[in-house]
Amino acid sequence: MKNVVSIISGEVQSEIGPLIEKLHVLSREFTGVGSYINLDCPDSEPELGEKSIGLNALISMPNVPNGMGAVLFCENSKPKCLEIYTFGNEHWDGVYEGFSIEKNT
Numbered sequence: 001m002k003n004v005v006s007i008i009s010g011e012v013q014s015e016i017g018p019l020i021e022k023l024h025v026l027s028r029e030f031t032g033v034g035s036y037i038n039l040d041c042p043d044s045e046p047e048l049g050e051k052s053i054g055l056n057a058l059i060s061m062p063n064v065p066n067g068m069g070a071v072l073f074c075e076n077s078k079p080k081c082l083e084i085y086t087f088g089n090e091h092w093d094g095v096y097e098g099f100s101i102e103k104n105t
Contacts, residue, residue: 062097067087
């Protein structure tokens with residue numbers, strides 16, 4: 001999870017970076033085609049506002065032929081939820097082992 005958030009942080013040249021180590025996972029919900037990772041972040045510095053930040057890269061996962069994407073949702077100036085999803089309706093078993101992230105050029 002922190003790998004994905006780190007790449008999102010670098011892509012948007014934002015100041016999310018200092019918050020990454022402060023993130024705590026509250027819960028994970030697997031949907032069969034992705035997951036929602038609900039986050040707690042005690043700090044709101046810097047002010048992130050209300051926005052969503054997409055991952056401009058492909059998450060390659062064994063047994064998910066077309067790969068996966070991710071979006072970080074911010075509420076009240078804090079990272080709130082990381083959504084990881086497959087493209088189309090491909091099934092994902094929720095196992096993170098063996099993934100890699102391929103940055104788009």
